[in-house]
Amino acid sequence: MTRATLFISDLHLGPHDPATVAAFRQFLAGPARQADALYILGDLFEYWLGDDQLDDAFYGDIARDIAQLKSANVAVYFMAGNRDFLPGQRFAQAAQLTIIPDPSIIELGGQTILLAHGDAYCTDDVGYQRYRKLARNRLVQWIWLNLPRRIRDREAQKLRNKSKAMNQHKSQMIMDVNNAAIEAALKKYATKVLIHGHTHKPFTHQYPTGLRYVLPDWHLGEGGYLAHDGQQLRLLRLDGTSFKSSNE
Template identity: 70%
Template structure:
């Protein structure tokens, strides 16, 4: 029996949202273990300050849960998002996954698919794109990762608060993807399908160049995913019944 390829994004896992962590673990155990591969297209975590975050039992437990998938023969791929773009080799090894660039092209059952986190397509938000370019500068990242963790925690909190305040003043349309940027990407990479997250607006959009699938975000135990099987893509905007209210997954020791 053929196993599907699953794709998720925007879980924003943090100790402040234990319901989503429980739903994620249940999804791994009941759904992802039966997949051929799992692609995480960014923002798995609310923030990732560096691989020393694995010293925290909460994050170590998530890495262990992902590593367990590999023992079941499931390949796991992680694409950095705008909240967790600093994963390193320690995280990859601990979670048993491969880190892939944004964007990436995959071939599944003869279907050529472009994967992205999605924030690079929000080109109308000029301020954010300026920040994105700076944050992904290798020198800036090296300096950041060599700061003491307490300073990184403090500065990250300042950045999150600043981002929330700025987003409240921005027009909603500039925080969504730009249609021209999407069409340019489909032409550039010669793919009929694009799958991304980031916008928290799950939907399916058609263009002359191809189809765009937007993955659901996860919050308070609710979430969704996409599945590719035999060349067909299904978007699940919500977790199936029985997955969203797990009862046998313990997370209070995180």
């Protein structure tokens, strides 16, 4: 029997949403434990200040929950998102997973697949792209990680509040992916399939050059995942029912 490969993103786990934490643990004990591999494509956590966040009981417990998949021979891969883009080797070791770059290419069922968090393709949001470039500068990251934890906590809260305020005044079109950027990515990596999260709009989009699968976000115990059963990809809710696709 072929074991599935699963893809999730945008869980935004934190103590503020115990229902989603419970749903994630059920997912780990159910579909994920029966899988061959699990890919987490960013924003697993609401924020990640650095690997010393594992010292907090909540985050240490989540890492241990993920690590238990290793005993079931499930390979776990993690790609940083826009909320948790500072994972290090301590986190990787604690969760028994492999950190992969954004974007990444994998082979699945004889097909080349492009994986990404998705925010890099929201090119119409010029202000965000400037911030993204700065936040991923290695010198900036080194300075950030060497700040006292209390300062990182305070500044991260300021950034989250500022982001929420700014997003209220942005159109949904600006915050979604740019189709030209998607087409360029499919062409650049010579693939016909792209899987990403970030936009919180689960759907299967058809392009002249291929397909784009958008992963669902998780909130208040609701969410979903993309599953490859060895032949096809399907967007599923946590209860196993399908999301509407562009083919329906």
